[in-house]
Amino acid sequence: AQSVTQPDIHITVSEGASLELRCNYSYGATPYLFWYVQSPGQGLQLLLKYFSGDTLVQGIKGFEAEFKRSQSSFNLRKPSVHWSDAAEYFCAVGANAGNMLTFGGGTRLMVKP
Amino acid sequence: DAGITQSPRHKVTETGTPVTLRCHQTENHRYMYWYRQDPGHGLRLIHYSYGVKDTDKGEVSDGYSVSRSKTEDFLLTLESATSSQTSVYFCATGTAIENAEAFFGQGTRLTVV
Numbered sequence: 001a002q003s004v005t006q007p008d009i010h011i012t013v014s015e016g017a018s019l020e021l022r023c024n025y026s027y028g029a030t031p032y033l034f035w036y037v038q039s040p041g042q043g044l045q046l047l048l049k050y051f052s053g054d055t056l057v058q059g060i061k062g063f064e065a066e067f068k069r070s071q072s073s074f075n076l077r078k079p080s081v082h083w084s085d086a087a088e089y090f091c092a093v094g095a096n097a098g099n100m101l102t103f104g105g106g107t108r109l110m111v112k113p
Numbered sequence: 114d115a116g117i118t119q120s121p122r123h124k125v126t127e128t129g130t131p132v133t134l135r136c137h138q139t140e141n142h143r144y145m146y147w148y149r150q151d152p153g154h155g156l157r158l159i160h161y162s163y164g165v166k167d168t169d170k171g172e173v174s175d176g177y178s179v180s181r182s183k184t185e186d187f188l189l190t191l192e193s194a195t196s197s198q199t200s201v202y203f204c205a206t207g208t209a210i211e212n213a214e215a216f217f218g219q220g221t222r223l224t225v226v
Contacts, residue, residue, distance in 0.1 A: 004155075006155075009153070034214060036217075041220075042220075043117075043217040043219045044156075044203070044217040045217075046214045049214055090155055090156065092155075094215075099144055099206075099207025099208070099213055099215040100146065100207075100215075101146075101156075101158075101205075101215055104155050105153050105154055105155045106153075106155050
């Protein structure tokens with residue numbers, strides 16, 4: 001069975017600083033990997049996804065993520081954080097067709113002015 | 114945004130009462146999912162459907178049942194609500210296209226007192 005670990009429950013960064021959120025997965029085959037963001041009281045919005053090809057994927061809102069098979073990781077990055085990026089971020093792995101997702105526990109990002 | 118509507122958005126109910134949450138989609142997506150979100154656990158799959166009248170259990174299905182009589186509607190029922198079922202419930206949908214992401218509703222906050 002697949003699993004996803006997000007080691008950092010909370011992260012605080014200063015506005016304008018760079019950001020990296022960690023995600024490690026366990027899956028027996030080639031994974032389909034996703035990052036979602038959840039603002040308070042809202043549903044989940046897709047930031048980006050990886051399923052094949054270039055291991056560096058670009059997403060919305062200036063985010064990118066790099067798939068590293070050797071490390072079973074799919075870390076999310078942003079070069080300069082904005083106050084509006086404060087939210088909870090979820091990494092997920094998909095099981096083939098059908099969009100069924102296994103989620104990590106989430107990382108809550110706080111942004112200091 | 115995918116047309117996914119969850120109702121009700123908030124509900125308080127008493128222990129032992131039955132509760133039904135509704136998910137309605139206008140996207141004609143084949144797959145529908147119910148997740149629950151709890152702090153530290155991310156989202157966990159309760160049940161899913163891969164077509165009308167076709168459903169299966171997810172990771173945390175005990176105490177829940179589902180029904181899908183039409184493509185657009187997916188109902189989640191708590192037969193006899195318990196305090197451990199206090200959570201935020203999310204509905205998601207997805208197409209049959211491999212690698213496609215899931216689309217999420219806004220969530221239902223359920224409190225069992």
